[in-house]
Amino acid sequence: MLADALPATIAKGLKESMSNSYLVELKNITKKFPGVIANDKVNFNVKKGEIHALLGENGSGKSTLMSILSGLYRPDEGEIIINGTRMVFKSPRHAISAGIGMVHQHFKLIDSFSVAENVILGDDRIPRVLNMKEIEKNLAQLSLRYGLHINPASMVWQLSVGEKQRVEIVKMLYRGSQVLILDEPTAVLTPQETDELFRNIKEMAKSGRGIVVITHKLHEVEQIADRVTVLRKGNSVATLERDQINRQELARLMVGQEITTQCKRNTRPGTQKVLELQNVSCLNDLGLSGLKNITFEVHSGEIFGIAGVAGNGQRELAEVIYGLRKINSGSILVNGTNITGYSPRQMIDCGVALVPEDRLGTGLIPNLGTIDNLILKDYRKEKMNRGPFINWQKAKQKVSRLVDSFEVKVSSLEAPVKLLSGGNLQRLLLAREISSKPQLLIAVYPVRGLDIKATEAIHELLMGQREKGTAILLISEDLDEICKLSDRIGVLSNGSITGIISSDQADINEIGLLMMGETGAEAI
Amino acid sequence: MNHDIFIAILATAVTAGTPILYAALGEILTERAGILNLGVEGMMLVGAVCGFIIALNTANPWYGILIAMLAGGAVALIHALLTITLKANQVVSGLALTMFGTGLSGYIGKSYVGMPLPAPFHKIALPGLSNIPVIGPVFFNQDPMVYLSYILVAALWFLTFKTRSGLHLRAVGENPAAADSMGVNAFQIRYIYVVIGGMLAGIGGAYLSLYYVPSWMENITAGRGWIAVALVIFATWNPVNALWGSYLFGGIDALGFRLQTLNVNVSPYFLKMLPYIFTVVVLVLVTKRNMVKRIGSPQALGLPYDREER
Numbered sequence: 001m002l003a004d005a006l007p008a009t010i011a012k013g014l015k016e017s018m019s020n021s022y023l024v025e026l027k028n029i030t031k032k033f034p035g036v037i038a039n040d041k042v043n044f045n046v047k048k049g050e051i052h053a054l055l056g057e058n059g060s061g062k063s064t065l066m067s068i069l070s071g072l073y074r075p076d077e078g079e080i081i082i083n084g085t086r087m088v089f090k091s092p093r094h095a096i097s098a099g100i101g102m103v104h105q106h107f108k109l110i111d112s113f114s115v116a117e118n119v120i121l122g123d124d125r126i127p128r129v130l131n132m133k134e135i136e137k138n139l140a141q142l143s144l145r146y147g148l149h150i151n152p153a154s155m156v157w158q159l160s161v162g163e164k165q166r167v168e169i170v171k172m173l174y175r176g177s178q179v180l181i182l183d184e185p186t187a188v189l190t191p192q193e194t195d196e197l198f199r200n201i202k203e204m205a206k207s208g209r210g211i212v213v214i215t216h217k218l219h220e221v222e223q224i225a226d227r228v229t230v231l232r233k234g235n236s237v238a239t240l241e242r243d244q245i246n247r248q249e250l251a252r253l254m255v256g257q258e259i260t261t262q263c264k265r266n267t268r269p270g271t272q273k274v275l276e277l278q279n280v281s282c283l284n285d286l287g288l289s290g291l292k293n294i295t296f297e298v299h300s301g302e303i304f305g306i307a308g309v310a311g312n313g314q315r316e317l318a319e320v321i322y323g324l325r326k327i328n329s330g331s332i333l334v335n336g337t338n339i340t341g342y343s344p345r346q347m348i349d350c351g352v353a354l355v356p357e358d359r360l361g362t363g364l365i366p367n368l369g370t371i372d373n374l375i376l377k378d379y380r381k382e383k384m385n386r387g388p389f390i391n392w393q394k395a396k397q398k399v400s401r402l403v404d405s406f407e408v409k410v411s412s413l414e415a416p417v418k419l420l421s422g423g424n425l426q427r428l429l430l431a432r433e434i435s436s437k438p439q440l441l442i443a444v445y446p447v448r449g450l451d452i453k454a455t456e457a458i459h460e461l462l463m464g465q466r467e468k469g470t471a472i473l474l475i476s477e478d479l480d481e482i483c484k485l486s487d488r489i490g491v492l493s494n495g496s497i498t499g500i501i502s503s504d505q506a507d508i509n510e511i512g513l514l515m516m517g518e519t520g521a522e523a524i
Numbered sequence: 525m526n527h528d529i530f531i532a533i534l535a536t537a538v539t540a541g542t543p544i545l546y547a548a549l550g551e552i553l554t555e556r557a558g559i560l561n562l563g564v565e566g567m568m569l570v571g572a573v574c575g576f577i578i579a580l581n582t583a584n585p586w587y588g589i590l591i592a593m594l595a596g597g598a599v600a601l602i603h604a605l606l607t608i609t610l611k612a613n614q615v616v617s618g619l620a621l622t623m624f625g626t627g628l629s630g631y632i633g634k635s636y637v638g639m640p641l642p643a644p645f646h647k648i649a650l651p652g653l654s655n656i657p658v659i660g661p662v663f664f665n666q667d668p669m670v671y672l673s674y675i676l677v678a679a680l681w682f683l684t685f686k687t688r689s690g691l692h693l694r695a696v697g698e699n700p701a702a703a704d705s706m707g708v709n710a711f712q713i714r715y716i717y718v719v720i721g722g723m724l725a726g727i728g729g730a731y732l733s734l735y736y737v738p739s740w741m742e743n744i745t746a747g748r749g750w751i752a753v754a755l756v757i758f759a760t761w762n763p764v765n766a767l768w769g770s771y772l773f774g775g776i777d778a779l780g781f782r783l784q785t786l787n788v789n790v791s792p793y794f795l796k797m798l799p800y801i802f803t804v805v806v807l808v809l810v811t812k813r814n815m816v817k818r819i820g821s822p823q824a825l826g827l828p829y830d831r832e833e834r
Binding site for chain 1: 686687688689691692694695698699701702703704705706707708709820823831
């Protein structure tokens, strides 16, 4: 605004000198993948010492843009300018040596290596013959200097998610990164770990680095960002300064329209116990203890949320209830009948439905069409067959009805479902599961990877089922989602239920403590 | 069984194990880089025939070894091109190359079958070391290629576990995306070690035609390439373990051979089956042990790496 008031030439000079204070400038970046334009003339820059949030929904092109900046992808068009010099990154090596460090959402760590081995990977400054003791000593000093507590000698597979993230950050600091990009850093952290991360980030910004935080969580932007750039469908829609940031505006920019969130419920949960788990224990895939003495019940017309960091027994819990995994001890009751040891087929007949974690692997068959996928559960029922043959006419009728009422967008009923978007896949899966009129619905990470609109639609479907009296077990790692939908919340930590709280008394910090394994008193 | 025969069997075990050892060392490097090479048998055969022809014509086995190495490497380069650059299925490519190698070596070597080699490798007793009881005659009264394999085992162990290059090699096999994001050139490393692996397989093959037999006959390897592939699992991708493993297999090979000469009343066909039966048994036992101890194959073994994959 100041520049506008000045004569054109001075304004130009001012702009130029301003542009020199940028650590990074991305100009008109375009990147196309087969069938999609992931980035369309995107502009983005990072100043010294700032925390710059890159906000956008899944698929808006945030990760692609940052992968270009970190040298992983090459842009089709556009310029990358680092400290005023135009650069072409042929590989991540170039980006790292130019001071760009990226912490990926899915950590790029080698599990069978030690922390130190992971950190020095790709560093050509160290001697050819490795002296691990000395390297570990140096790393311990480095991590201490930044308040990032890690033990360089420990093996990565033994670390918690929060520790792995610290290793990733140390890795980049070790390589002398001036710009640190964090891709969805809080997705897998407990609230307490998130606070610690934010403190560390602020500390690093103070030391003059530029920090980019990729996120789709609005409250995080409010909490830490000095500036925010919003991406939508591959375009940079706006860049706002700290004092211009407000949630409604950000949401509107991100989605392109107003969103109304409401989750008022009209009915009270019933008193009938639909699902009961009594002291259930099982092993995980590694043959170690997966679930330990799990006891809880879910009533009709109730959403029971399971909170916790992924990998603490969520998958095992869903599989145990659905009969996909054997239990060692305890019993599972559905509507009072002991169903321990039932096969999935028997579970279906008991009125249990599952929306699994892996929707395109376990939930649906990627290479089969919509019809095939939708009749998977009831092809053997009277109505669907003629002797040993499937009555395709009836099947098609039913499927088109479902596709219409659940608003699944398909190009044809025969086309392989793997071509559908995540939101449509989940609608399709829910259509199949809900149409079996279940008494119990298990939903595992039902909105993972979906955009805001699809998330809202899935939430409405779940709440609709609750109104109809279905008991719902909702497993999610998104605390906001859990708190928004659930009537009661059970926290799963290291295979145990560490606490069960009623959602109207839920306090995010308390849940966080329970997630870290501190057992709380059972309210309710 | 008297002492001399016992020593003789052990010494033969080392000789019989050496071609397997070379091939297994090569396969360890290749798999450490994340590429499964089932073409070892073919590369050994091509190495064996090329090495033999050159050694025959130059009357110098060292030239034979050199050319065998280059020939094995050349076949491996095809594997690298197919699996790394073109991202073809590694199993299919490897099987195809084994068949290709078998056919090619038979074709090239047709007129050389049964010809005697004028100058094969000879045993050289290492002064001092060869006088140690038992160990001396077994390990230190051998030919130069055996001695070279000792050095190679130590060198490769050091390279894999103690150097920067080894760290990068292992990283690429475990998680090429992680290695790439840290500036390690995953493609280049995979190419290098696939070719080196093929070179070592070629040497292993040439050892058969230049010392162990020493002559050329069709399918001279008789499945040793496959045993080498199995041995890599037995050795848990560690060059030092491959040494013992090879001698174990060599020992069974030698034992079968000995039993025949001692007129033991066992069908020679059964004796010939021994190393392969042993392979199956060992694989079952070792796989179980590895599962318990959680020693796994390199995580990215068999998976092509594509940087821009979404």
